[in-house]
Amino acid sequence: MDQENRLGTFLRDRRKRLDPAAFGFSGRRRTPGLRREEVAQRANISTTWYTWLEQGRGGAPSPQVLERLADALMLTEAEREHLFLVGIGRPPKASSSSQEGVTPRLQRFLDALPLIPAIIVTPQWDIVAWNDAARLALTDYTTLSRDERNILRRMFLDPETRAAQLEWDSVARFLVATFRAETARAGENDRAMELLAELSGKSTEFAAMWADKDVRSTGEGVKRIRHPAAGQIAFEFSSFAVDGRPDLKLLTYTPAEEVDAKKMRRLCQDPKQRGQGRRASSRA
Structure with missing residues (x-):
C-alpha cells in the first residue's frame, strides 16, 4: 500500500x-x-x-x-x-523570485577561481554574485546598481557593452533565446514581464529577436570580447545548476587558449587593473 x-x-x-x-x-x-x-x-x-x-x-x-x-x-x-x-509526476516550476545574493560558501567557491571569471545569474539574466576575475575581465559589477546588473539590459541598451562583443549578434540572440526558455520554465513573473516590456520598447533589435521565438538552453559555448587593457580574449563558458536554488545558475568563463590564459594572468596580477573600476568598459 x-x-x-x-x-x-x-x-x-x-x-x-x-x-x-x-x-x-x-x-x-x-x-x-x-x-x-x-x-x-x-x-x-x-x-x-x-x-x-x-x-x-x-x-x-x-x-x-x-x-x-x-x-x-x-x-x-x-x-x-x-x-x-x-x-x-513532475518537478515544480523554479521559484520566480530570487533570494538576495548567495550563501557565503558559494561566494567562497567563486573567489577560489582566481583566473576564471564566474558569475551567478537568475533566469532573467540578473547578476547576483561574481568573483574578482569577472570584475576584471567582464564588468566591475560593484560600481553598478542592482537594476544595471542585468546582462540583457546591458547587451541591448549599453553601447560600450555592445562594442566589446566580437560577435554581438550571436551573443544577443543566444541571450534572448535562453531568456524565453527560462521564463517559460520558471513561469511568468513581474520581473520577467517588466524586463520584456522595457527591452521591447527601447530596442527594435530585441523586439525582432523575441518575435523569432527561438528557444535555447544556456549550456556551453565560446565568448570573445575586446578588453581595453588585455586586447581580445576568448573564453569557453559553461553553465551549472546551483543545488537547492533552481532560480540560479552558475556561469564560468575558462580562457580558451594558453594565450588567453596568459592575458588573464597579467590582468589579474596587474595592480593598476585590480584597483581600477570598469564601469565605462563593460563587456557584460
Whole structure:
C-alpha cells in the first residue's frame, strides 16, 4: 500500500516529524508530529481532502495544493521537488523570485577561481554574485546598481557593452533565446514581464529577436570580447545548476587558449587593473 501511495506515505512521514509546539499547537498526543487537521489548517485545505491525500484517494492534487502543503510542512527545496514528483509526476516550476545574493560558501567557491571569471545569474539574466576575475575581465559589477546588473539590459541598451562583443549578434540572440526558455520554465513573473516590456520598447533589435521565438538552453559555448587593457580574449563558458536554488545558475568563463590564459594572468596580477573600476568598459 505504501509503495502504491507514495504521496500519502511521504506526507504522513513529514507530518510526524514536525513539533506541534513550534507551530503553537498544544494538547496531549498519542503519536508524534502534527495532526492531519493541523496540517490541513496550515495549508488552507479541508481536513477531508488532506486525509484523502494521505490515504491515496481523490485523485492527483493540483500544483497549487502541493505548494501549500510544502509550505505547511516546512519542506526543504529537495523535499518540495520530491513532493511534486510523487504527487503529480513532475518537478515544480523554479521559484520566480530570487533570494538576495548567495550563501557565503558559494561566494567562497567563486573567489577560489582566481583566473576564471564566474558569475551567478537568475533566469532573467540578473547578476547576483561574481568573483574578482569577472570584475576584471567582464564588468566591475560593484560600481553598478542592482537594476544595471542585468546582462540583457546591458547587451541591448549599453553601447560600450555592445562594442566589446566580437560577435554581438550571436551573443544577443543566444541571450534572448535562453531568456524565453527560462521564463517559460520558471513561469511568468513581474520581473520577467517588466524586463520584456522595457527591452521591447527601447530596442527594435530585441523586439525582432523575441518575435523569432527561438528557444535555447544556456549550456556551453565560446565568448570573445575586446578588453581595453588585455586586447581580445576568448573564453569557453559553461553553465551549472546551483543545488537547492533552481532560480540560479552558475556561469564560468575558462580562457580558451594558453594565450588567453596568459592575458588573464597579467590582468589579474596587474595592480593598476585590480584597483581600477570598469564601469565605462563593460563587456557584460
